[in-house]
Amino acid sequence: MRRSPRLLVQFMGILISLLALTACHSLTLKEQQKSQKKMGKNRIPLAAVIVDPDDASREELRHVVATALNQADILLAPDALTQSHVLVVQRKHSLGRDLGRPEVFRLYRLGSECILEHGKTSTKTVLSKVHCTPIDSERVKMESI
Numbered sequence: 001m002r003r004s005p006r007l008l009v010q011f012m013g014i015l016i017s018l019l020a021l022t023a024c025h026s027l028t029l030k031e032q033q034k035s036q037k038k039m040g041k042n043r044i045p046l047a048a049v050i051v052d053p054d055d056a057s058r059e060e061l062r063h064v065v066a067t068a069l070n071q072a073d074i075l076l077a078p079d080a081l082t083q084s085h086v087l088v089v090q091r092k093h094s095l096g097r098d099l100g101r102p103e104v105f106r107l108y109r110l111g112s113e114c115i116l117e118h119g120k121t122s123t124k125t126v127l128s129k130v131h132c133t134p135i136d137s138e139r140v141k142m143e144s145i
Contacts, residue, residue: 045108045115046134047085053078053130060129061116065089068118068125069103081107085135109134 050057058078066074069089081087087105104119107127114132117124 045110048107048109048114048132048134049083049085050081050107050114051131051133053082057127057130060127064116064125064127065103065105068105068121068123081132107132 061080062074062076065076066072085107089103091100106117106119108115108117109132114127114130115124116127
């Protein structure tokens with residue numbers, strides 16, 4: 001079966017357009033911050049980690065996660081969100097039964113605020129007692145692999 005050259009040209013045009021649309025450019029942390037300064041505000045949420053955690057910030061994080069999961073007895077590691085912007089919480093197992101998928105939370109910095117996002121519901125909560133700093137986008141890419 002012979003294919004029309006016109007059809008092939010149209011297909012190639014569509015393919016090139018799709019590739020151009022899906023191409024993504026990742027910015028380094030410095031490029032992101034420079035871009036944000038030009039806009040006058042930090043409008044792009046940046047993946048972040050907690051710095052200098054204390055009892056108050058740990059309790060606020062625990063409370064926000066517990067509220068999101070509607071579960072009072074949440075136990076988080078003392079270094080939660082200090083090495084990675086992703087927090088995975090596994091619900092307690094009862095009598096060997098699996099109680100579902102783990103819950104995922106992500107920490108972002110937007111302007112001067114630290115924001116915790118619940119992956120399942122996309123609910124975002126400002127953490128007023130937590131101090132966080134943005135991490136480099138290359139590090140975020142590695143964590144997501």
